[in-house]
Amino acid sequence: MLHSRSLMLGAIIGFSGAMVGVGFWGCQKDKEAAPNETSSNDTTTVRKVAPSPAAPKQSKKELSTVLARVDQVTITVGDFQSRINRMSPYVRDRYTSLETKRDFLQKLIQFEVLAKEAKRRGFDKDPSVVRTLKQVMIQKLTKDEFENKVKPSDIKDPEMKAFYTQNKHMYTKDPQVRVSAIILKSYAAASRVAKEAKGQVGRTNKGFRDLVGKYSTDDTTKIRGGDLRYFKKNSTQIPRQVIVTAFKLNKTGDVAGPISGGNGKYYIIRQTGKRAAVNKTFDQVKRQIKNRLYRKKRRDAQKDFLKSLKAKAKIKTFERNLAKVRIDRKRSRRRRGHGHGFPKPVPSNPNPNSLNTSPK
Numbered sequence: 001m002l003h004s005r006s007l008m009l010g011a012i013i014g015f016s017g018a019m020v021g022v023g024f025w026g027c028q029k030d031k032e033a034a035p036n037e038t039s040s041n042d043t044t045t046v047r048k049v050a051p052s053p054a055a056p057k058q059s060k061k062e063l064s065t066v067l068a069r070v071d072q073v074t075i076t077v078g079d080f081q082s083r084i085n086r087m088s089p090y091v092r093d094r095y096t097s098l099e100t101k102r103d104f105l106q107k108l109i110q111f112e113v114l115a116k117e118a119k120r121r122g123f124d125k126d127p128s129v130v131r132t133l134k135q136v137m138i139q140k141l142t143k144d145e146f147e148n149k150v151k152p153s154d155i156k157d158p159e160m161k162a163f164y165t166q167n168k169h170m171y172t173k174d175p176q177v178r179v180s181a182i183i184l185k186s187y188a189a190a191s192r193v194a195k196e197a198k199g200q201v202g203r204t205n206k207g208f209r210d211l212v213g214k215y216s217t218d219d220t221t222k223i224r225g226g227d228l229r230y231f232k233k234n235s236t237q238i239p240r241q242v243i244v245t246a247f248k249l250n251k252t253g254d255v256a257g258p259i260s261g262g263n264g265k266y267y268i269i270r271q272t273g274k275r276a277a278v279n280k281t282f283d284q285v286k287r288q289i290k291n292r293l294y295r296k297k298r299r300d301a302q303k304d305f306l307k308s309l310k311a312k313a314k315i316k317t318f319e320r321n322l323a324k325v326r327i328d329r330k331r332s333r334r335r336r337g338h339g340h341g342f343p344k345p346v347p348s349n350p351n352p353n354s355l356n357t358s359p360k
Contacts, residue, residue: 058077063077068105068108068109070112070113075105080101146298150297152290152291160290163289164289173275173278173279175232175247175275177273178229179269180205180209180226180269180270182208182269183221187266189215189266190266190267194255197270208226208270213225217265227272231246239263239265240262241259252271
């Protein structure tokens, strides 16, 4: 009973801002710095907190011991522990004394009192609250359905190796080079400009771009400062002799030319970048492949599950009425989810700032 009421108020919180700032939502988890972290703007060292020893196992009888009753709702030792243990160890360490436990119990009581009032006012029937509650239920459904059905450990080496073999192009890349070019229509003009490009002016990116703007006759590359972008040795977009010369340049800033493009044009080129060949082994990408296959299997399982549910449901659509739907295209400050496919999970730790009842 307590759990279902917690879900309902969590839905109300998500849309109405009427939050009861109870620690068991884990709200302090995001607000508190981790024990071994410091803020990028703070040089103060945060005290490290030693991990608490594991609590001894408790009997069902002890866990069902009543701590408080709020009308028909009972708060037990088990309820108390499950809420407080959702928080980070750093925050949980605050609640080891009888006094702080008493304070936390009051927060649980406040939660139920506010939940009751919210329901009395009809918030449990509010469309946005109902939708949020559905999202929480769907989140739990998908976790229950797929958490043990599809596991990363199910992805074995033979399957991963087969994927690697079939998709080896994804893990291998040829070497590439990038150059900027001044393109002219006569060898004599190109020779004169080449001397200038190989001198002091052409040593910097800006200087070479200025020469491109001043002399190049190719309008397409001229507007890019002469940039021919990265290309491979087998590129068909760049004249063959230009490619051969470009790959012979040793370092960024080296200039070569004039080079005959075999198309009545002459090139003066300057290397602006180089990428080495990539050839990753199976062991180097094994983890990456496992994650990829796991995500695919999970997506496929979700699709199959949804397909089976749709087959059992009576669904009738009236698509012609979609024309009556009006979309507000004004930009909103608040970004909302897309809402299609499996709904985006609703955070289980809403922001508690509306009512500051969190334990101090």
